[in-house]
Amino acid sequence: MRKFARCLGIAALSLAALASQSAIAAGRTDFKVCWTIYAGWMPWGQAKTQGIVSKWAKKYGINVDVVQLNDYVESINQYTAGKFDGCAMTNMDALTIPASGGVDSTALIVSDYSNGNDGVLMKGKGKQIADLKGQQINLVQFSVSHYLLARALDSAHMSERDLKVVNTSDADISGAFAAPAVHNAVTWNPMLADLKAQPNVTEVFDSSKIPGEIMDMMVVNTKTLQENPALGKALTGAWFEMVALMHGDSPDTTTALTAMAKASGTDLANFKGQLSTTALFYTPKAALDFVTSPDMPKIMTRVAKFSFDHGLLGQDAKSADAIGMAFGNGVVIGSKNNVKLRFDPTYVAMAAAGKL
Incomplete structure (x- = not known):
């Protein structure tokens, strides 16, 4: 799956993020999120191509540009530096790059987990x-x-x-x-x-x-999301419309899957093979059940320990609890005074309840 390398130091990322705060303001109408090639993230590109993203953005009076980048690490670095409002990344990379770099980030959608990928x-x-x-x-x-x-x-x-x-x-x-x-x-x-x-x-x-331990997510800047809930609603609505289409049996489903296969450099059969080892949550309820599971804090505790043991939580980290992570129902692990990664089920819950 997705790669990670410290192309930029934590200090440099933190400074860049602070410098970008003026661009993260309330009342905005234009937003950008990025993604890179991977089976579980191909729906973002197709949702843009089919106009699904623009449809949902228009519903909430905003514009959302979904940008494909060629380098996964660089996509996260650019998000961390404030050049994008959201980015597709794994749970571990969300912890070890933006969160450890001081950028408060929210897992808006936990879209799948690797189940053999x-x-x-x-x-x-x-x-x-x-x-x-x-x-x-x-x-x-x-x-x-x-x-x-x-x-x-x-x-x-x-x-x-x-x-x-x-x-x-x-x-x-x-x-x-x-x-x-x-x-x-x-x-x-x-x-x-x-x-x-x-x-x-x-x-x-x-x-x-190790089911559930390597997650794929759309991560957004927490401050941006809090000040612009329309972004969360538009992205969540667009995502679940797209994956519902993927899970159908109509000619439109085949057309969409074929397009995603071609965009990822393979054929339909191979792409379906990749999807078969991707535990993609095709409904909001499935995604909600996963992200609110009591196993989530346990999994992220294990990920934090690995990250700390390998020096990925920053030079100042004294333990695996250096960075706080918040979950549904008020659960927080790690430092309650330094919460930088949030698994917020609010928008997926709205989708599951048909309230988007």
């Missing part, structure tokens, strides 16, 4: 996680791939001390895995599907073994 691959004789002992493994360091590896090692009573992680960008992972000297890798779709289809390659662990 991320995997650990071994080439040759390796057939189980235990076979990784003493070996090198290529992955995007400090990413959800890194998190998946840590969870895989946990399952085999191993740790990262038992192997060596080789930092490899998502753009280079396929080429690296093709090299004779590289035997192991962690990556996400569509690269994962291509690599594991190669001869003599075994997928020894995937994200379906």
Whole structure:
């Protein structure tokens, strides 16, 4: 799945975010959100193409530009710096980039979780996680791939001390895995599907073994959302109209899915395969049930611990509780005085109740 790298230091991101506050004002009518290529986020591009986003934006008297960017990390960095009002990102990256950079952010929509879209691959004789002992493994360091590896090692009573992680960008992972000297890798779709289809390659662990832990979300600036609730309503309404169309059986559904497949560089069959390992919430109620589950704080506690252990919560973080995270029903984990990531079910609840 999605990558993470500290292209900018936390201090630099914080300064940029502070400098951008003048652009985040109440009463605005024009907004921008960004997304990058990934099965679970393709609906944003199609919702724009079909005019669904503009329809919902017009309903609430605003304009919303949905912008595709080519670099996932850069998209989050630009959001953190205030250049976008929202951005599609994972739960871990939301914590370790904008939240740890001091930008109060809200998970407006938790749209899905990886249910096999991320995997650990071994080439040759390796057939189980235990076979990784003493070996090198290529992955995007400090990413959800890194998190998946840590969870895989946990399952085999191993740790990262038992192997060596080789930092490899998502753009280079396929080429690296093709090299004779590289035997192991962690990556996400569509690269994962291509690599594991190669001869003599075994997928020894995937994200379906840790359901719900790698989430995909539309994250928006909390201050912007509070001052401009129309943005939350428009984005939420557009999203669930789009995914409802995807879940249908009409010719329009096939047309939409085919367009998304083409936009992501594959064919319809392959794209449907990627969706099959994406636990996409096709209804507001399904998304609401997930985000209000008592498991959410537990999952994010585990993510925070991994992030702290790998130095991803900032230089000043003294523990995994350094950054507060708020959930529905007033639940807060971590520092109550430094809440920077919020899983707010308000707008999804409105959609579920038919009140958008």
